[in-house]
Amino acid sequence: MMRSVKAFAPATVANVSCGFDILGFPIDAMGDYVEVTRRDRPGLRVVSIEDDGGKLPWEVEKNTCAVAIQAMLESYGKQVGMDIALRKGLPLGSGMGSSAASAVAALVAANRLLGDPFERKDLLPFAIVAEKAACGAGHADNVAPSLLGGFVLIRDYHPLDVIKLHVPKGLYCTLLHPHFELNTSDSRSVLRDSIPLKHSTIQSGNVAGFVSGLYQEDFELISRSMRDVIAEPYRAVLIPGFYEVRESLKAAGALGMGISGSGPTLFALSKGSEQTAAMAKAAEEIYEGIGLGVDVYFSAINTVGAYVLEEKN
Ligand SMILES: Nc1ncnc2c1ncn2[C@@H]1O[C@H](COP(=O)(O)OP(=O)(O)O)[C@@H](O)[C@H]1O
Numbered sequence: 001m002m003r004s005v006k007a008f009a010p011a012t013v014a015n016v017s018c019g020f021d022i023l024g025f026p027i028d029a030m031g032d033y034v035e036v037t038r039r040d041r042p043g044l045r046v047v048s049i050e051d052d053g054g055k056l057p058w059e060v061e062k063n064t065c066a067v068a069i070q071a072m073l074e075s076y077g078k079q080v081g082m083d084i085a086l087r088k089g090l091p092l093g094s095g096m097g098s099s100a101a102s103a104v105a106a107l108v109a110a111n112r113l114l115g116d117p118f119e120r121k122d123l124l125p126f127a128i129v130a131e132k133a134a135c136g137a138g139h140a141d142n143v144a145p146s147l148l149g150g151f152v153l154i155r156d157y158h159p160l161d162v163i164k165l166h167v168p169k170g171l172y173c174t175l176l177h178p179h180f181e182l183n184t185s186d187s188r189s190v191l192r193d194s195i196p197l198k199h200s201t202i203q204s205g206n207v208a209g210f211v212s213g214l215y216q217e218d219f220e221l222i223s224r225s226m227r228d229v230i231a232e233p234y235r236a237v238l239i240p241g242f243y244e245v246r247e248s249l250k251a252a253g254a255l256g257m258g259i260s261g262s263g264p265t266l267f268a269l270s271k272g273s274e275q276t277a278a279m280a281k282a283a284e285e286i287y288e289g290i291g292l293g294v295d296v297y298f299s300a301i302n303t304v305g306a307y308v309l310e311e312k313n
């Protein structure tokens with residue numbers, strides 16, 4: 001019987017401009033690490049959290065690692081005792097699926113500790129419970145791609161219908177993380193409950209175009225489809241320099257760009273990695289002008305999702 005398992009779950013770009021709450025992909029550049037260790041008494045404990053600046057909750061009903069594992073154990077039908085150690089590789093409130101990566105890494109580790117009783121896709125509802133605990137909304141567009149890898153479409157939430165999409169060769173992602181936190185719950189609170197019919201038409205056309213573009217490996221179609229009339233207009237005002245950075249990234253060769261998840265990180269897709277240095281330089285100059293530090297990450301699209309790093313007997 002396994003004694004402890006360590007797993008990694010990648011950061012994710014949710015929405016991908018046109019797919020609010022229904023589209024996302026993981027990146028290779030970074031993620032969260034969770035180790036779960038069996039204990040002889042039932043019950044979960046968070047025993048260590050590293051690299052969170054002391055900001056994350058240790059309570060099992062609040063930390064997404066524990067919330068996700070608890071949901072899994074309820075479905076498993078047996079209370080197995082586990083100690084949970086989390087190392088944050090992701091900045092908080094960044095728009096890169098930080099709460100999701102913790103939950104997914106915890107689930108993949110705990111599932112393996114139990115001998116993999118759940119298939120990968122069957123872990124998703126447990127990760128959604130954790131996401132809801134973290135930001136008040138059970139959106140799956142971070143947890144699903146972090147768990148499954150590649151572009152993932154959430155066709156429906158009730159019941160869950162999740163589809164892995166084709167990843168075109170040579171598609172590359174640049175992430176710009178300006179140094180401030182924007183909590184997902186805050187950037188969801190600026191959104192409207194209803195949208196005009198004409199916006200629904202524009203958004204559906206673009207999400208269909210984006211998915212077709214992936215399958216046809218048609219980078220021009222992907223580029224044309226990266227438009228968001230639902231969330232971006234309301235959220236852009238929360239992100240200093242958004243429109244300027246958008247123009248500079250496009251001028252530097254991005255296929256398209258948008259807000260990663262709920263921001264403040266911005267993402268750009270490009271065909272290949274040749275333009276990424278120019279994109280980063282252009283954006284860095286703008287952020288410097290507005291007095292904001294920025295971290296830049298480059299990554300291929302991660303196609304495998306979370307994985308087990310180490311098992312100890
Ligand atoms: N392991 C975790 N447990 C509980 N809350 C977390 C965890 N990781 C991140 N969070 C919190 O979840 C909230 C949602 O934001 P987060 O997922 O970090 O945003 P983003 O995905 O935009 O980076 C934030 O308040 C963040 O501090």
Ligand SMILES: N[C@@H](CCOP(=O)(O)O)C(=O)O
Nearest residue numbers: 014021095096097184261262
């Ligand atoms: N679809 C969600 C995605 C939130 O992503 P995060 O990385 O900012 O948590 C939304 O747009 O609110």
